[in-house]
Amino acid sequence: MATRLVLEDVSLQFGGIQVLQDVSLEVEPGTVLGLVGPNGAGKTSLFNCISGHYRPTSGAIRLDDVDALALPPSRLAEAGLARTFQHPALQLSATVLENVLLGAHSRLPGGPIAWSLRLPGTRRAEREAREEAEELLERFGLAWATHRRPEELSHGLHKGIELCRAMLSRPSLLLLDEPAAGLSHGEVEQFIDSVRRLRDEGEVTVVVVEHHMGVISAVTDKVVVLDNGRELMAGTAEEARNDPRVIEAYLGVSA
Numbered sequence: 001m002a003t004r005l006v007l008e009d010v011s012l013q014f015g016g017i018q019v020l021q022d023v024s025l026e027v028e029p030g031t032v033l034g035l036v037g038p039n040g041a042g043k044t045s046l047f048n049c050i051s052g053h054y055r056p057t058s059g060a061i062r063l064d065d066v067d068a069l070a071l072p073p074s075r076l077a078e079a080g081l082a083r084t085f086q087h088p089a090l091q092l093s094a095t096v097l098e099n100v101l102l103g104a105h106s107r108l109p110g111g112p113i114a115w116s117l118r119l120p121g122t123r124r125a126e127r128e129a130r131e132e133a134e135e136l137l138e139r140f141g142l143a144w145a146t147h148r149r150p151e152e153l154s155h156g157l158h159k160g161i162e163l164c165r166a167m168l169s170r171p172s173l174l175l176l177d178e179p180a181a182g183l184s185h186g187e188v189e190q191f192i193d194s195v196r197r198l199r200d201e202g203e204v205t206v207v208v209v210e211h212h213m214g215v216i217s218a219v220t221d222k223v224v225v226l227d228n229g230r231e232l233m234a235g236t237a238e239e240a241r242n243d244p245r246v247i248e249a250y251l252g253v254s255a
């Protein structure tokens with residue numbers, strides 16, 4: 001079931017730098033929130049706080065009833081959180097399928113010893129994960145690349161592989177950091193279709209950081225605009241596009 005994500009007054013400071021200040025937001029289960037704002041606004045830092053990679057200086061983050069700040073990133077993954085990164089980190093010399101299968105580890109039974117001994121329960125789970133990985137690659141238009149290696153493929157395709165890997169963990173909350181950057185026009189269209197389908201199915205809550213406003217308009221239910229670590233406005237993508245404060249923050253001139 002999709003997660004309700006709640007942030008209350010999240011602030012983050014590094015030395016003398018105030019990266020985030022009192023950011024509050026609520027994402028309804030099964031909806032898509034866009035997080036936008038100029039370079040350096042604090043979007044990735046906010047993702048890092050939600051995924052447990054940064055610890056906010058103050059504030060609260062909850063995934064349903066779970067206090068996210070009490071858990072390390074590995075436990076957050078078990079609680080249903082998955083994310084992609086601005087620059088995907090893939091095993092370049094493993095196959096695409098092997099890379100996607102890495103997404104299954106947070107939900108498969110047995111520890112590393114059961115896996116290395118390939119006990120019967122783990123073999124069945126591995127077979128099922130493999131079938132599911134193949135279905136995801138098909139669904140995201142990457143079936144043709146299943147047995148290729150990422151080192152032979154474009155940056156845009158790496159992003160699709162990373163998305164399949166995140167989806168294989170069957171997340172209830174998915175954080176996507178600039179998923180459309182570096183994608184070709186056709187790949188962007190495919191990405192939009194995939195996110196819309198996820199939204200229609202309603203099984204996962206999505207938060208997406210993206211500079212491509214066409215993508216934000218096409219896939220989000222709501223957007224939050226950050227500027228200098230603070231919330232500038234919240235509303236629909238259309239409202240954000242027409243808001244003079246947002247135009248000024250992006251262009252640096254009074255609208």
Ligand SMILES: Nc1ncnc2c1ncn2[C@@H]1O[C@H](COP(=O)(O)OP(=O)(O)OP(=O)(O)O)[C@@H](O)[C@H]1O
Nearest residue numbers: 014017018019037038039040041042043044045046
């Ligand atoms: N680990 C860190 N140590 C010190 N400063 C940091 C750290 N992480 C982020 N910052 C600072 O926080 C600010 C916000 O950075 P962040 O990457 O979150 O912005 P962003 O909105 O994601 O930008 P972009 O759109 O360019 O990716 C920047 O000034 C950055 O230098």
